[in-house]
Amino acid sequence: MQDPLIFDGHNDVLLRLHQGDVSAGLDGFQGAGGRHIDLEKARTGGFGGGFFAIYVPGEHSHTNDMDEMLKPSYDLPLPPQVEWDIASKVALSQASSLIKLERDGALKICRTTTEIQDCMTHGLMAAVMHMEGAEAIDPDFHTLDVLYQAGLRSLGPVWSRPTIFAHGVPFRFPSTPDTGPGLTDDGVRLIRKCNDLGVMVDLSHLNEAGFWDVAQISTKPLVATHSNAYELCPHSRNLTNHQLHAIRDSDGMVGLNFAVAFLRSDGRMIEDTPISAMLTHLDYLIENLGEDRVGLGSDFDGAVVPAGIKTIAGLPNLRSAMRNHGYDDPLIKKLCHQNWLRVLDLTWT
Template sequence: MAFETTPTVFDGHNDVLLKLYRAGGLAAAESFISGCEGAIDLPKSQAGGFGGGFFAVYVPSPTDRALKFDEMTKPRYDMPLPDPIAWKDAIEVVMAQSAILFEMEKLGALKICRSAADIRACLEEGKMAAIFHIEGAEGIDPDFHTLEVLYQAGLRSLGPVWSRSTIFGHGVPFRYPSTGDTGPGLTEDGKRLVKACNEMGIMIDLSHLNEAGFWDVAKLSDAPLVATHSNAYAICPHSRNLTDDQLAAIRDSDGMVGLNFAVAFLREDGRMIPDVPLEQMLRHLDHLITHLGEDRVGMGSDYDGAVVPPDLTTCAGLPKLRQAMAQHGYGDALIAKLCHENWLRVLKKTWGQ
């Protein structure tokens, strides 16, 4: 097997839509085709064998991102969570970022996929495959009217929170060292949201939920448990990472975890310092495979939303990761599973198609 650009990587999380939203919105969508600043665009994707993934709609808080990243370089930190964002303020941003995704499809840059079969067809044809995902449900009203409208528009994956609280539940702060046991879990509206997503076939992303919320979803959901971009707490004791007990629950549900490339969740010391070798990523992969099995681990890069290792600053660097996996002893079949087959498996099981 050639490891230059194959097997194609289908990825659990990116923040391309936020990047384009900040760069000019709809007017910036065309730059994704010709090439733009950041980790993902079509030229970089073709160079690295990046076939698409979960394109997150995310409502940012008015916080100083540089200050946050600077604070997270310290040996210990506890970043206060931003205030909740009201639906009336969030929905405008949700609509704007969703429109960017639709514009990218109109321009021929990608296809919004509603089934695992759609994704597989895109990967075989060399077309960028996109899952319409929302990270943090501030744009969902408690009557679920917007959930229904967004589902009809193609929404197939939803995280009830991005760390800061919503009407549906509570997330983890960016805290090191810390477990994810940081407060109460799902609200009554959040429990209703889980059931509604199950009924509609919308995947629930556990990545930013705290432990109480995780266990609430595990108790309520009849779908596989999925964390699109999370790592192993046993290696990096960060509030954002998953304990072995959580991994066991995901395994027992026949779910999935996508390896997060963010250096603060990879390093044993939890610091946002980029000098992370690929071997450290393989340590997390080994741990996840040991606790989840070979069929339940994939990639969840957090590209365009995180500081990542220097070998992987853009998706054009993915051949280095494939080669590192091969040199580590992973066989061709396992590498194909980690790159995309496991995502296709769990999405087919979740969506029923």
């Protein structure tokens, strides 16, 4: 059940390495010392690669957040905006970690879909350098130009806290994603710059007003790398039907987020969540987007995922569940990696 290989829309490996001893972390990643993702688990699970997020954690501790997200309702306060001089150092450190992994032969930073396909053919993990929250990008885009040359090909203007470009959604349940103002003037410029460079714009974490601003401005398909359906889980992080249909009409796509709080109808971060909850969201996304516009966006190493998956070594359980649910092989292949390659082809050219 390791076939087809899975190309995934989001992981937080670089944050995990940044928060630990980087040299030990790199060794652990290449052995079996990782949490959700390392090379040994990748081989077991048939993990072909995905989007490796650069994320600036800030000073806020998330220790108590998980306890709050066990409650029937919650509204976690957003941490303050992180200034560029702090964020840029963290971003460069995490980009450096990804480059070191490439240098050591653990993966390849891919800039084209041909490179991704070549990696998957030859058993080398394919990595797209992604930025989750653009705190490290200055308004003159000097940092963006440098990171683009290093391989950055996907960018979300925000994590949940605000940036100089946009406003994110809080971790709030129940809540719609309509939580604040849209893009700033610099945010409008950022979207156009990403379009010009061929950097995919990620709408996950962006609030609804910002989503519609991007939909109006962008010339590329609308993509949410790790988001789910609001109608099934009324969480601010999830996408309404109106948003899903706009993504469909742009020929974009959505990557299913494995984080249980965005899967469950009660919005609670409970690991004992069945894989069937993932299939319910996949069914809904396919119904509203079409089978060519849905993929996987796990949030591995950054979220609590269903116990039946646990780590990327558990991905065969997801494939088996898809088959038992009635998905045929061509559809499973689309969901596992073909749809990501399709939308990246449209975005990067």
